Every structure is written in C-alpha cells, then in structure tokens.
Amino acid sequence: MADNLVKVTHDNNGHFYRIKMDLAKEGSEIWDLTPYFKGRVGDNRFGLQVVWTYQGRLLDTTDMKPYIEGNVGNYSFDDKKDLQLAPDAATVRYTGNPSDCQSGGRATYYFPEQMFPRDGIFKGYIGLLDDRDDSSQPHISGVTVWFRVLPGIAQMGHACDVYVSELEKALQNFKETLRQHNIDYESQLNSNNATFQHQLQQVISDARNTYNSQVANSRDAMNALDAEVKANRAELTNINDHLAGVEQQIAIHDIVTIPQHQEDLKNISNAIDERLANVKTAPVAVENATTLQQQYPNGADGIFIAADTGHKWLWLSGQWTDCGQYQAIGISDELIQPIKRQQLIDEENIATNSNLINQHTDRIKENITHIQNLEGAGQLTDILITDQAGNHITDNYGNRIGGYKWLPLTDVTLTQAGLPADGQAVGEAITDILDPHAERYDIPVLYLYSELIPSLKDKSITLENKVKYKFPKYGISGVLKKLKVQGRTSAGLPEKNYTLNFDKKTTIFSDFGYQNKYVIKANYTDFSQAKNVVSAKVWGAVRHQHDAFETIQTNAGDYLTDEAGNHIQGICDPQLSISKTAGAIDGFPIALYVNDKFAGLYTFNIPKDGWMAKMPNKDGYAMVSVDWSSLDHQVDTTNTSDFGDVEIEFCGTKDTAWVQKSFNDLITALNQDYTDQSHFDMAIDPLLDLDSAIDYYCYSVLIDNIDGINSNFIFQTFDKTKWYIAAYDLDKTYGTTTDFETVIRPNSDNQNADLQQGIKRYGITFENMAKNSKLFSQLWKHHEDDVLNRTKELISTVMSPGEIACTFYDFTQKIPLALYNADAKRWSQKPYTSLLNSNQISLWYSQRINFIKQKYLSDKGEK
Numbered sequence: 001m002a003d004n005l006v007k008v009t010h011d012n013n014g015h016f017y018r019i020k021m022d023l024a025k026e027g028s029e030i031w032d033l034t035p036y037f038k039g040r041v042g043d044n045r046f047g048l049q050v051v052w053t054y055q056g057r058l059l060d061t062t063d064m065k066p067y068i069e070g071n072v073g074n075y076s077f078d079d080k081k082d083l084q085l086a087p088d089a090a091t092v093r094y095t096g097n098p099s100d101c102q103s104g105g106r107a108t109y110y111f112p113e114q115m116f117p118r119d120g121i122f123k124g125y126i127g128l129l130d131d132r133d134d135s136s137q138p139h140i141s142g143v144t145v146w147f148r149v150l151p152g153i154a155q156m157g158h159a160c161d162v163y164v165s166e167l168e169k170a171l172q173n174f175k176e177t178l179r180q181h182n183i184d185y186e187s188q189l190n191s192n193n194a195t196f197q198h199q200l201q202q203v204i205s206d207a208r209n210t211y212n213s214q215v216a217n218s219r220d221a222m223n224a225l226d227a228e229v230k231a232n233r234a235e236l237t238n239i240n241d242h243l244a245g246v247e248q249q250i251a252i253h254d255i256v257t258i259p260q261h262q263e264d265l266k267n268i269s270n271a272i273d274e275r276l277a278n279v280k281t282a283p284v285a286v287e288n289a290t291t292l293q294q295q296y297p298n299g300a301d302g303i304f305i306a307a308d309t310g311h312k313w314l315w316l317s318g319q320w321t322d323c324g325q326y327q328a329i330g331i332s333d334e335l336i337q338p339i340k341r342q343q344l345i346d347e348e349n350i351a352t353n354s355n356l357i358n359q360h361t362d363r364i365k366e367n368i369t370h371i372q373n374l375e376g377a378g379q380l381t382d383i384l385i386t387d388q389a390g391n392h393i394t395d396n397y398g399n400r401i402g403g404y405k406w407l408p409l410t411d412v413t414l415t416q417a418g419l420p421a422d423g424q425a426v427g428e429a430i431t432d433i434l435d436p437h438a439e440r441y442d443i444p445v446l447y448l449y450s451e452l453i454p455s456l457k458d459k460s461i462t463l464e465n466k467v468k469y470k471f472p473k474y475g476i477s478g479v480l481k482k483l484k485v486q487g488r489t490s491a492g493l494p495e496k497n498y499t500l501n502f503d504k505k506t507t508i509f510s511d512f513g514y515q516n517k518y519v520i521k522a523n524y525t526d527f528s529q530a531k532n533v534v535s536a537k538v539w540g541a542v543r544h545q546h547d548a549f550e551t552i553q554t555n556a557g558d559y560l561t562d563e564a565g566n567h568i569q570g571i572c573d574p575q576l577s578i579s580k581t582a583g584a585i586d587g588f589p590i591a592l593y594v595n596d597k598f599a600g601l602y603t604f605n606i607p608k609d610g611w612m613a614k615m616p617n618k619d620g621y622a623m624v625s626v627d628w629s630s631l632d633h634q635v636d637t638t639n640t641s642d643f644g645d646v647e648i649e650f651c652g653t654k655d656t657a658w659v660q661k662s663f664n665d666l667i668t669a670l671n672q673d674y675t676d677q678s679h680f681d682m683a684i685d686p687l688l689d690l691d692s693a694i695d696y697y698c699y700s701v702l703i704d705n706i707d708g709i710n711s712n713f714i715f716q717t718f719d720k721t722k723w724y725i726a727a728y729d730l731d732k733t734y735g736t737t738t739d740f741e742t743v744i745r746p747n748s749d750n751q752n753a754d755l756q757q758g759i760k761r762y763g764i765t766f767e768n769m770a771k772n773s774k775l776f777s778q779l780w781k782h783h784e785d786d787v788l789n790r791t792k793e794l795i796s797t798v799m800s801p802g803e804i805a806c807t808f809y810d811f812t813q814k815i816p817l818a819l820y821n822a823d824a825k826r827w828s829q830k831p832y833t834s835l836l837n838s839n840q841i842s843l844w845y846s847q848r849i850n851f852i853k854q855k856y857l858s859d860k861g862e863k
Helices: 166-253 258-278 289-295 333-376 423-434 531-546 657-670 677-684 690-703 755-762 766-770 774-782 784-795 801-812 817-826 838-860
Strands: 002-004 018-022 029-032 046-054 065-073 075-077 083-085 090-095 106-111 121-130 139-150 153-158 284-286 304-306 311-316 319-325 378-384 402-408 445-449 462-471 476-486 497-507 514-521 549-551 569-571 587-594 597-605 622-626 646-651 713-717 723-727
Touching (some): 065 139, 289 319, 531 597, 597 817, 657 774, 677 774, 690 766, 690 784, 755 766
Parallel strands (some): 284 304, 445 587
Antiparallel strands (some): 002 018, 046 106, 065 090, 065 121, 139 153, 304 311, 311 319, 378 402, 445 462, 462 476, 514 597
16 A cells, blocks of 8 residues: 655655555555656666555664665566566666665665666566575565656556556557567568578579589680681682682683683674674665675675666675576565455554544543542552451452452541541540530549449449549549449439449548548439538538537546646537538539540449448447338347348447347337326437437428438447437438429428328428327427427528528539539439529528428417
C-alpha cells in the first residue's frame, strides 16, 4: 500500500518528496510521480525518499541500506496482461549507504541513470538491505515496482498492472513487436548481405572463368584461321608462278590465244558486213564500156549495163569484164489484171478497217481519260475473287485467283474538295458531334471498359476482374474487382445502377476514409439526378438538430482527457456521430462513359454497407433494410441471411441469429397494446430510438416519400439492442409516382389507405401512413402532438421551403445544362425529362408545406 505524505508544490520547498510503502504489500497502487520530482531521460542519482511501514506501523530502518535490483529494457504484455521484458533487457543494481536510512522509517534512494531509459521500462525490486549482523547472506525486504519515464510524465507503481488502458497495452505490444522485428530484420539483412556477397563473388568468378574460356577458344580459332590463310597464300603464289610460265611459252612459240582469235573473227565479220552493205543488186546503166572504165577505173560493186551494146559489165579479178547480153524478167497481162482487181478489193477493206480502227481509238482515248481520272483519286489494290458464299476461287493447283481493282481514294479529314468523304471518318465525326465531351466540364468523369457490361441485366451476374476503369478526378485506374447491377428496381429499367469494387482503396468521401466499394446510381426515375442525394443531406440536417455534446468515456467508464487533464467532449450518440448525413448515404454527380461512349449522368454514392454507418466487424453492430413489411409480425428466424420481409445489409459477426432475435424483440414490443404514452415509451425506448423514428415519420410526410412506408428505410443497431432509423432510396419523392404517369398533387388529401392504388398514386398523409405500418400507427396513437410539433419545428428550420430550394440548387448547379440534354438524348424514354428540375421541385415543396400547415398546424399558431 502506498500514499502521499506531503502537499505537492513546484519544488517541495527544497526537500525530498516522500512516498510511503508498506512491506506487508497490502493492496496495489499506481500513481503519477511527476509532481514530486522532475526526473528526465539521462538523470543520474536522482533522489526520492520512501517512508517504510509494516502493516501501517513505521519501520526502524536505522543502519540499513537502500536497495534496488531489476531489469531495464523494452517490454510487452502477455495474454494475462502481465508485463514481460524483452530478452535483451539489462540488469540494474543499486545499494545505498547506511547514512541514507534515517529514523522514522525514512530511506533515500538515489536512482542510477540506467533507471531513466529513453525507451522501455524498469521492472524490479525496491527495498531495504539489512547486513548489520555481518551475515554472509544479508536480509532483504521490499516490494516489486515498475518505473518508466514518459515525455514529461514519470510513473511508478508496485504489485499492479503497468498499463492504464487497452489502447496503451496494444500500442506498447505493437512497439515491442516492431522493435523485435527491426532486430530480426537487421539480422536477416546481414545474413542476406553475406549470402549475397558470396553469391555475387561466385557469379563474378563464374563470369571470369567463362570469359577466359571463350577468349582461349577465340584465340585457337584465330590461330587456325591464320594457318589456313597462309596455306591459301602459298597456293596462290604457286599458281602465279605457273601462269607466268604459260605466258612465256605463248610469247616464245607465237601461239594465238582465244581472245586474240575471237578479235580476228570479229574484224572479218565486220568487213564482210560492210562489203555486203555496199553491194548494189539493181543494174546501173552507163553510156558505153569506155565511160564505165573512165568513171570507175578501180572498179565498183554492182551490175553495170552498157547502153550501146546492151551487155552487162562486172568488176572481176581487178578488171572490168564483159559478161554478155543482159536479160530481165517480165510479167504478162494475164497475170497483172487479176492482181489489179484484188488490189481494188483490198483497198476497200483497208478503208473499212480504218474506220473501225478510228472507232476503237476513240474508245481507247475515252478509257485512258477514265483511267487518268481514277489514278488521280484512286488506288490500285490487289484483290482475291470469292464466290457468293465467300469462298476463295482457286486454280487446279489450289492457288487463289485474284487480280487488281482501282479503289477510289476518300477524304478522311472531311476537308478536301473534289474527293468523296471517308465513311468511317463520317461516322466518327457524327459520334464526336453527339458526344457531349463531359471532360470539358467541371464534373468528375468515370470511364468503364468491357464489352460484357451491356450483358448485365440483373443482380445474378457479377463481372470479376473483367472491367477496366479510370477515374481521373481521383487519380485512380486499373481493373475493377467486381461490377454488378445494384437494386431490384434498377434491374427492370433500361438504365442500370451498378455496385463496383475498385482494386485499391481510396478516399472519395473524406468523412469515411479509405474504401473500395461504391455505388453509381442512374436515377432513371429522377431526371434532376438530385432527389436521392439531396434528400439524404436533408435527413442529416434533420437528425443533427438533436446534437448534444457530452463528456466522452471509454467502454471501461474512464473519462477521455487532453494533456492538461481536461475532459474531452463530443457527440456521443452512435448515429449522430457517424457523419453529416447521420447514417444515410452521400454522393455527388458524375458523367459515365462505357467503352468511350457517353452512358448518361449518374451519382457516385456511398453503398448500403457497414461502412455507411462506420460499423466495425464486431458483435453488436448490424444494419437491416425493410424490403416490404408493415412490421406487424415476426421475421423468419430460420433464415440466417434474409428475413424475407427485411434483409440483413451488414452484421459485425458471422452469426446473424442475434440480429433476428433483437429485431423480433422490437417487433414484439411494437405489436403490443398500450394504454398510454408512458407505458409505450417504457417498453419501446430501450429497443428503438424514438427521436429517429419520429423524425423519419415527419420527414417522409413532408417530402411525400411514397416508397418509404413499408420499404426502403434502414434500421441500425450499435449495441445489439437499441435500433435507430435512417432514410434510404429517396428518388420517389416530391410528387413522383412509381408508374411515372403523373405527378402527385402537393395538396392531395388522400384518404385511400391502399398502399398501391391509393398512396403510391395520390400521396401520403400522417393518417394513411399510420394505417400501413405498425410503427407509425403506434407513433400517431401515442405521440401525435410530438409528431406535429416536430413537423412545425422542421418546416420553420432545416426543412423550410427556402432551405430545401437552396439545398437542391447547390447540388444541381454542378451539372451543366449540356449534360442534362445529352442524358435526355441518350435515354429517350426516361420519364419527366421536361419537368423534373430544381425549380419544379422547389415549387412543389413550397405548395406542399402550405397544405401541411393548413391541414395539421392551423390550430398550433400557423396561418
């Protein structure tokens, strides 16, 4: 047992601080030593005075010696929460002098420097050593203590747990594990480094041996090649010597070589050709022989006829020779006449053929012109001939038969005059014109790539690791782990909602940190794209009117304090502390492209999942959604994942039986008859947060939440017992009907309680909403005044017409008009495209509030 003896001051008036310790070790204590002394890291012989007692009575310590023994080092905690020092902890011993012990049980301990470690803790024994009898084994009495120095705080204790909280324990275990890991890592690193050096040296040695071997082989090859070159050179020298001998023999014996013989034959042939070219075959007439001899004294080629004698003369053997009478061949008239007649016929045929040739020539010229025109705007291309079935035509050897065809050139730029436009370029230009180019606007664009996306028709198919994505606004891209259709209603509409899981966690919503599961909603029934997200933001504003700051305590009941010891305050309500939307979704508008084609406007939303409510995977945390239930009967406890009427959206444990039991406890309480409000509240309040239930009741009537009576709202529990209500799926609000055929009148005082034919076509009131749900029936019966007073408060604050209008304007101004128009073109059957916008919604809601005031609040001071 220990207690303080003196009042704490800054320096204790110059005296030692004292702490009383009882050797009987009765009880345990942990206390803060900082006010008593200012020990810091590295202090040496720091003094602390202990007053020793035994069962409360002062102990005589005269002539005894203060004694300290223990270990200093890093530490962790075992499963029993006992302090365990690391194996490398150092031993510390200290024995004081008898003069350090005085009367009245006082003993002064001068702590050695080792007891002020930078990291870790001292655990050991502090007490008294009695060796006054000169015994070889002196008596030692004392207590087990621990001592550590934190930044600015020194603590000491004995016979008790060294840690203060589970968080501190976990933190210290982590630090020690990390330190041991560093030691192991350095050891392994050194081992790996030695192994690496050995392997590196082996690689270098192997490489050097291989290199030397290859160099030796190359040297042998070069030597062999050099020997071969030398042998060839010797053989060439021998051939040259032999050739020189042959040339000498040719010169000595005057032998005609083949080239010289061929040159002689060529000269003779040329001379003959020249002579024959000058020979005259037709006779040449001269006056007489004397004239011939005078004119050609050296002769001439040809036959010469002397006119005076009719003899023919030839130059023979170097002289002119008379060769006798010259005779010529003649043709008779009998032969000449038929030839003349045939000639006339041939001339007529020639004329006819000339005309035909001229005609073909004109055609050829025309074809040449066409070819020239085609060559200027076409391309000669190889073609293969096929039959009507598309099979290639082949010859007898199996070779495909083809040819050439002029294909006209086209203008792919769509800017050239005189050229036909390229079909593909025209198609791309049309696509570009129709593309709204969302990337040009200040709106996030999500790109998805997979030919399988159009095949997703319902929730039964999931594309795993098959869809590429990029989200430039958030700097992420990759392959989605999963993509599937989201929502039962969406599956039946042309434009689908999708649940997607990124391949990496990223922060999209700052309040929720790193996540990888999200939802993109097409909002097919809401052309404004705003109702679902904006209504969730309004729900958050409604719920946060209940914010109350309280002193924060741990699960063990300890108060959370700052460094100065001040209690820390915050919002302790489990639902209100989640986020701005208080357990509802959040989101923002985006443009979606699928395979580089505009797929429409979407919103990027938080999914209906555990992290929507920041729920950990722990017992007591669960979330269920109402699918179609008036909450008037027990849910099916035999189904471990789906009640049928309600569905488990998240459970912190694998076992879900406790969720069904807890929810059935609430339903049982809702279906009892209560005589008055106090009995109802006494039974319901431990199981249901009445503030969230009343808020949802008022909120739904104000926005005409026709799809949120028996479905599409969420129950959340954070302690396994009490359930909180949160709004969800809010696109069928502000006058939208489920069949898209009309707009509900804001002042519709519908008395038809039929949920399908009445409420969902003509709107809701407090009365007909109560007739379709046991929950709202009990609220209207026992809390009607509270419901109406809360309604009055809401329409004068966070749900006033002005507030609702501004909230919608803040959201829709982020979506350019061009993208609204492109969305309407992309989904031509989308309802309400000419109607739903922030102005229409604001006008409708303003008229709705006037109706609510007149019907329900006129006797409560409203006009």
